[in-house]
Amino acid sequence: MRLRYSSMVFGVAVCLATLVLLYQVLSLPGETISPGEQKEILSLESRLHRLESNIQSNQHTISEIKALVKQLSKTNARANSILGTQFGARPNKFSRNGIGSVGLEGSQGQAGRGGVSGLRHINNLTHASVMADDCVFSVTAPPPADVQMEKVYELLKFDNPDGGAWKQGWDIEYSPVQWTPERKLRVFVMPHSHNDPGWIKTLDQYYHDQTRHILDHMVEKLPLDERRKFIWAEISYLSMWWDKQPETVREKVRRLVERGQLEIVTGGWVMSDEANTHYFAMLEQMMEGHEWLKLNVGVKPNNGWANDPFGLSPTLAYLLKRMGLENMVIQRAHYSIKKHLAKERSLEFRWRQDWDPGTTTEILAQLMPFYSYDVPHTCGPDPKVCCQFDFGRLPGSGITCPWRVPPQPINEHNVHSRAMLLLDQYRRKAQLFRTNTLLVPLGDDFRYARAEEWDQQFTNYQRLFDYFNSHSDLHVEAQFGTLADYFRALREEAEGGTGGTEEQPFFPSLSGDFFTYADRDDHYWSGYYTSRPFYKSMDRLLEGYLRGAEVIFSLALASQNAPGNSPPAGMAEPLMARLVAARRNLALFQHHDGITGTGKDHVVTDYALRLVRSVDDCQHIIQQSAHYLLSIDQRAYKGSPETVYYELGEKFTEHTQPPSRMVLGLQEGVVVTAVVYNSIPHRRVQLLTVRTSSPYVQIAGPKDIPIPCQIDPVLLKWGEAASTMYDVTFLVDIPGLSLASYNIHAMNPDKLKKDLVTYGQVLVSGHNTPSFPSVFTVEELKGDEPILLEGGQLTATFGSHGLLQSVVSQGRQMNVKLEFIKYGVKKHRETSGAYLFLPDKEAEVVPGSGDGMIVVKGPLRSSLTTQHKYVLHSVYLANSPGVDGLSLEVHNVVDVTPERNIELGMRLSSDVDNGGTFYTDLNGFQIIKRVRHDKLPLQGNYYPVASQAFIQDQQSRLSLLSAQPVGGSSLKAGQLEVMMDRRLSQDDNRGLGQGVLDNVPTPNVFRVLLEPRLFPKESSAGQGMPPAFPSLLSHATSHSLLYPLYLLLPTDKTGAVQPHWNITGELPCDVHLVTLRTMLQFPHSTIPLAKETPSTSQSSIHSPSPLNSLILHRLGFDCAFKSPGLSCSTNGGKVRLSDLFPSVFGERVHQMSLSMLYEGVDMTKSYTLSLQPMEVYALQLSRS
Incomplete structure (x- = not known):
């Protein structure tokens, strides 16, 4: 069928008229565009884009529809044959009511990655290209619930009459x-x-x-x-x-x-907590339970x-x-x-x-x-x-x-x-x-x-x-x-x-949600949001490693099944056993007395030992899989499943201490090739740091081309700098789902290229400052003048005690004052414990310390470190064109062990005029609006912060992104605060029978992100407001905390390998690969749950099935903010798996329910999936 000529002329005329109208609207000064007008513009752009697309693709429309109808007829017949009455009687499982709406487009060509951009950028950073259509979701209010x-x-009055x-x-x-x-x-x-x-x-x-x-x-x-x-x-x-x-x-x-x-x-592995847990781990523990039930009991x-x-x-x-x-x-x-x-x-x-x-x-x-x-x-x-x-x-x-x-x-x-x-x-x-x-x-x-x-x-x-x-x-x-x-x-x-x-x-x-819980009186259960923070941090570390291991192990197995390859004998089962054990240990910790920090001391220790063992197992899987993928001839690969070919960049030595950074031992004249693993399907350009034994190094990237690096001293603790360890920082550019190599040359000091190697300039003040190796120039900080640190996109000012005072980001300056705060406990019969937060009064500010500061400045990154009471505090600014250059990284090592009945927090006080409204995330999955209520006690205004919280006004948004779950609030306008540790002498009468006194020095890692608005925000007083969403930059920043680049350092077993490996495909900016999970083969075997490790258990042999579950999440995001530091695009949620996995996995794909129990649409890899915003999708892939 073809359009009649008159219809074509009419369409072109409408298109031109719309263009003129759109030009007139967009010609108005930016400051005068109201939110309503902005919404109209987005709608006009959307309609224009659809009109242009319809005209251009009209010649192919009917043939594509015929092909799609034919395929869908086959799909429905197959689904009915597999599911019988389930498919007919319970369509909710396979419509959007069930496993989410996946639109199918029968075109076999390249999926669009560009589109009409709704944003205008004025600097030389790379920016995400955002389609106007993709902005409509975040400004559209859904119908209100009853x-x-x-x-x-x-x-409610929140009174408590008898x-x-x-x-x-x-x-x-x-x-x-x-x-x-x-x-x-x-x-x-x-x-x-x-x-x-x-x-x-x-x-x-x-x-x-x-x-x-x-x-x-x-x-x-x-x-x-x-x-x-x-x-x-x-x-x-x-x-x-x-x-x-x-x-x-x-x-x-x-x-x-x-x-x-x-x-x-x-049917979950456990009954999970719902406050501290991340949705990745919630999904993992549910999938583990449902997979076990499917293989053993046969029940859904x-x-x-x-x-x-x-x-x-x-x-x-x-x-x-x-x-x-x-x-x-x-x-x-x-x-x-x-x-x-x-x-x-x-x-x-x-x-x-x-x-x-x-x-x-x-x-x-x-x-x-x-x-x-x-x-x-x-x-x-x-x-x-x-x-x-x-x-x-x-x-x-x-x-x-x-x-x-x-x-x-x-x-x-x-x-x-x-x-x-x-x-x-x-x-x-x-x-x-x-x-x-x-x-x-x-x-x-x-x-x-x-x-x-x-x-x-x-x-x-x-x-x-x-x-x-x-x-x-x-x-x-x-x-x-x-x-x-x-x-x-x-x-x-x-x-x-x-x-x-x-x-x-x-x-x-x-x-809405049901936080914060109170069971009686003013007994709000907001203490467990922070209890045992060291192990909460360990949980997120394992989540990152497990996800990284799942992805690379699945890709390695899929690569083994590529034409011409054959799986190495005896490799898959031992690694699968480690992987399943790690899944189950992470799943176990999601229990509502695990990650919550509400178990007895010896129970917490048991959880911690499992987590540490599983981090080690995941690291082993990553390095084994990486070695196979980098092998020169995969068909002739003869690896051993127990051999360590690479050491990852960090390693646990004790379950009560943070992982130690691995030190790369160097000898002059020797070149060491380090491998960097990117587990997410997006290109990453960012700084990376390697710890070496020598300060005389040069870095070379792909094709051994030298790249600049910065060498900084290593502070072991306050007052002590390492004499034989150095942090070497350089810029890396890693494609999505890839392994890339960087060569580290140990040099004679006289042969270093001064234009490529810079030593950080060290500035110190106060007493008890350490002595530094002689390669560094050390100077005294002058007087009480503010300290200025600059990154490529950020400038931060610090006061005389080394605490943040103001930030300039993306052209916007704001006062952002950082301080540490502490709460005491009520002196009543009922008092704070592992579950309850019952403060005696408002927080006190912890006075600034006089111990001094250490400032390190350089062309790639700058930092400030200061020792405060209870906290070793460091702030880092990166001169990077990537996401890491757009926020401040805050490291706090918290030690409250000398005290009793103390709860220690960090507070940001800013110019943001947020009134009583603030936002926290739920499980890293979605954002929920919070309102501070004076009718609630302080502890009732505290909420779980699984990964981020923010405040905003008409001009700006200030976000605090966290690498670990915490409790937090905004108790006054312009403020954000989070709790970092709590040490409590007494039980709170909720069954535990003890206080929380097993504290250890605990790392807390945050990023502070200030984002100017592109257009004003509508007043929250109106009805039918759309929900809030992070920006694309905020999503990417959170992912950088949770799923960092992994550094693999070679051992003497590594041998000759290729310099890089990647699958060549990437996903749109707003599509996150939650996991790529290898499913178990039937029949099911035993996996150890007790103290034995998979390598020693006689019953731990597992066979991976030829099937994989691919979980994708289309992120909801707010278009009112720029997307600098990103080099991807959005395209209406279109994903074609043949683009992402061109050389691995078979052609047949099945849409599934999220835990892989119910099968939906049958399709091929070449179909274009249309993912809906905020929805999570499961797809079953086959390796052959």
């Missing part, structure tokens, strides 16, 4: 006549056992003492009566138990699952269960939805919020993402209404009554009721009175919900470990159920049930005559 948590916070039996609620009343034979109360009592993989005991101790007995009894007791039900969540424990069971017992478990007596809920979880995490994040709700789960139950939210939602009968809601332009991210959720998930707080509002129906507390059991009224065994003499007492609680609880379908959890921590408890609970409750069900005049049906049973009945009622055709009009939608 319940917006931000509005709820504005509404509600009677339900202390945090009210006296619930009901009328017995509201239930009829047609409208019965349906009660599902759900037995469960909450098994923490580490808390008071370690994982192994809990398993041997309690968990294995629970699972043994489960297999024995459930088959005795098909009416019995049970749920299980923690796959880490289930896998440990499973490995020790004969096949007959395993088959019993499978039958229990098939019959619906046992439900696996959520459908319901989420989060009864214990200390606050809830919509990020996990999103991930569960995109994994194919349909429902979830949550528990720990602020008691005032519970009360409010209960009064509105909105405890069951459709949890939606803030940024969702529709309803595709919604997942049906229930927030449990009462104080806890134990039996006294689940049957109804009166815990004194409910505790009498916890038959695990019968006299002689060793557990009692605090209200001193014990349970009674049910018999024919008391069944009526006991049943009516319990039914009263059920009826009262039912008043808080919109349906007559009621969930009553029956369990607690490590319950059902005794065979007697199984008998006591099931036998006594069955007698009560039999009484209820045999007395029709009570209008109640009661039974044991799982979450699947409950939500099935709930949806049936909601979708019936009373609830419309589906749950959407029946249950309200809700957006």
Whole structure:
């Protein structure tokens, strides 16, 4: 088909008219363009771009559509054949409701990387090229949810009146006549056992003492009566138990699952924390659990269960939805919020993402209404009554009721009175919900470990159920049930005559999160955002290494399968064993008593040893894979899986100390080739530092072309500089997903080229300053004048105590004052501990130290280091054309060990006029708006900061990006503060039974980013405001902290290798490669979970399958800021895998749910995927 000539003329005329109009609008002075006009401009540019594209591509349109329709017909037929009724009955799993919308374009040519730029740049930096279409998402307000948590916070008083039996609620009343034979109360009592993989005991101790007995009894007791039900969540424990069971017992478990007596809920390796965790690790631990279930039990979880995490994040709700789960139950939210939602009968809601332009991210959720998930707080509002129906507390059991009224065994003499007492609680609880379908959890921590408890609970409750069900005049049906049973009945009622055709009009939608959690009074659980920060930092370090190992191992395996290559014998399995062990150790630490820092000291040590071992394993995988990829002839490769060909640039020697930088030993006249690994699919231009034993070196890049370097002294600690170690810094340019080599020449000092080698100029002040090697010129700082440090794109001014005073960035000057602060603790019975933050008053500023300063200046980087009380503080400025040249890097080594009951933070005070509004991230995945409320105590205004926080006004945004999770807030206009460590002498009465006194000197790494706005921001007072997003520069800066370049130093085993390797393809600026994960081969083998390492375990052999999971995230970003330092572009979310992986992986690609359980669209590598902003996608690749 062709366009008629008249239509073509008309199209050109419209195009010209639009161009004239657009020119007139853009000719207006920049200062006068309002946000609304800016939005109109973006819309006009978008329509113009589409019109031009339509005209240019018209000749090919029909043929492409025909090809696409033909392919989609095949796709649907195949999906139906694989999934059967799943595909038809549950389209949500494969539409945007399920695994995200992936548009397919049948064109086989090159995907566009450019486009109409919506930005104008005035400096000589490289900038990202941003399509105007890609800016529309961030300025478009999504439809508001029925319940917006931000509005709820504005509404509530956050008082705490005594509600009677339900202390945090009210006296619930009901009328017995509201239930009829047609409208019965349906009660599902759900037995469960909450098994923490580490808390008071370690994982192994809990398993041997309690968990294995629970699972043994489960297999024995459930088959005795098909009416019995049970749920299980923690796959880490289930896998440990499973490995020790004969096949007959395993088959019993499978039958229990098939019959619906046992439900696996959520299916993660652990029940993860939701505040400190990064979404990469949340996804990893879920994938590990779901993969294990798929290979061993053959089940796909459908319901989420989060009864214990200390606050809830919509990020996990999103991930569960995109994994194919349909429902979830949550528990720990602020008691005032519970009360409010209960009064509105909105405890069951459709949890939606803030940024969702529709309803595709919604997942049906229930927030449990009462104080806890134990039996006294689940049957109804009166815990004194409910505790009498916890038959695990019968006299002689060793557990009692605090209200001193014990349970009674049910018999024919008391069944009526006991049943009516319990039914009263059920009826009262039912008043808080919109349906007559009621969930009553029956369990607690490590319950059902005794065979007697199984008998006591099931036998006594069955007698009560039999009484209820045999007395029709009570209008109640009661039974044991799982979450699947409950939500099935709930949806049936909601979708019936009373609830419309589906749950959407029946249950309200809700957006926002449930932080910060308070369980009573002013007891806000904002302390654990920072507790044990050393291990939180270690977590992020392992995440980076694990992701890097996943990617390069997958690429190495794919390269082995390239035409003409064959996999080296015996290489893959040992490395896969290390990889799976690292996955599981990282997954274990995501537990809500792991990364939170809320375990006993010896439990923390157990976690730390696992993390250190896994960092070492990941480093080993990286260097092994790199050596294979760099080998001159991969077909003849004869490597050994245990050989160390490269040492990575850092190494742990103790689990209580930061990793030590590796020192490259040099001999004059010898050239050492270091390899740099870039694990992200974007080009990186940045400074890199190598630590050497000699100060007489020159650096050569590709083709051995010399490049400038700067040599600086190494400060071991305050007052001591190294005499035989030097930091050599130079600029590298590394393509995405590549290995590149740089030659380090050890030189005779007389032969150094002075124009290529510069020694940092050292300036010192104060006392106790170290002596430096003679190659450095050392001068005294003069007087109390401000100190000025300059990078290529930044200028920073520091005061007399060496603390930041002001910053000039991208032409914008701002006062930014950095200071250290400390909090004390309340002197009451309830005080700060591992969980709670209960400060005695506002923070005190820690006085500046008189110990002096050390300033190092040079052409590539400059730094200032000063010793303050509790903190060795350093700031670095990079003269780099890349992302690292656009922010200040702050290093704080915090040591609070000499003190007791102290919480130490860092505060930035600036000119930003943010009022009471600030922004924090949720799990590194999304940004959420926070409002400081005077009606909340200070600790209630503290929120988790997983990777960044920022404040902004009409002109600027000030961001603090963090390499580790922390707690933070903006307690006054212009301020941002984060907590860095806390040392507390006492327990806070939340079950841990100890304070936090195992502190060690802890590194905290941040980047301070100041960004001027291209156009003013709309006032936040208006309705329907779009959510906030980081800039592209902020995303890239965060990735540089979390996923740095990795340095590989050769050993005597390295041998002859190629100078570089890369896959040649890259992704658009706004598409992040979350992971490229090698899947396990069936059947599943044992991986060690105890103390043994994979290299010594006899049962650790694993075979990687030929399949890989590729996870992509299209980032949401704010176009109101420039994107300097980047050399990529955006293109409407278009990705063609044949461009990214032209020479590796097979042609067939399957779209999958995020944990790879459900299969969606079948396609080829050459198709163009259209990724939607903020969505995460899973694609299954084959190596052949």
